[in-house]
Amino acid sequence: MARKPAGSKKKGAFSGLSVVASAVLLFMVALPTFITLAVGLLPSMIAFLFDRSQGRTMSRCIFGLNFSGVAPYILEVWQYSSQSASVATQHIFQPVALSIMYGAAGLGWLLYLAMPPIVANVLNLSAQRRVSELRKKQRGLIKTWGDSLIKEIDRSGS
Numbered sequence: 161m162a163r164k165p166a167g168s169k170k171k172g173a174f175s176g177l178s179v180v181a182s183a184v185l186l187f188m189v190a191l192p193t194f195i196t197l198a199v200g201l202l203p204s205m206i207a208f209l210f211d212r213s214q215g216r217t218m219s220r221c222i223f224g225l226n227f228s229g230v231a232p233y234i235l236e237v238w239q240y241s242s243q244s245a246s247v248a249t250q251h252i253f254q255p256v257a258l259s260i261m262y263g264a265a266g267l268g269w270l271l272y273l274a275m276p277p278i279v280a281n282v283l284n285l286s287a288q289r290r291v292s293e294l295r296k297k298q299r300g301l302i303k304t305w306g307d308s309l310i311k312e313i314d315r316s317g318s
Contacts, residue, residue: 229264
């Protein structure tokens, strides 16, 4: 297996520089949208900072649901033609709005924590079902060929 040169590091779709450049551009062009995203996606940003797993699955899970909680308030900001920062802050700092945004992020966290045991149980049940099917086929083969087949396999050591 050939080694990659030291300078060739695989980068994801969103490198750190592109995220910073997008945030600066959004800040300059659409300040109310930037304020809404910065406050609303705070749990996702924190999850991204602390998630060191391969593929950053925790931050992806939290971001998906967190963004779904922030999206209605972004649309509210876009509906006002003035696009003023006061409208954005007025909508964002309402307790109901913050609880919806951060509650959605909390649901993402719960989803991240709950899915591995659920998937493990489903895989375990599937494996148990497969074992019972194979045992049933094995009994059918023994019924057809007799016990001498098992003794022959034991003698050969396979």
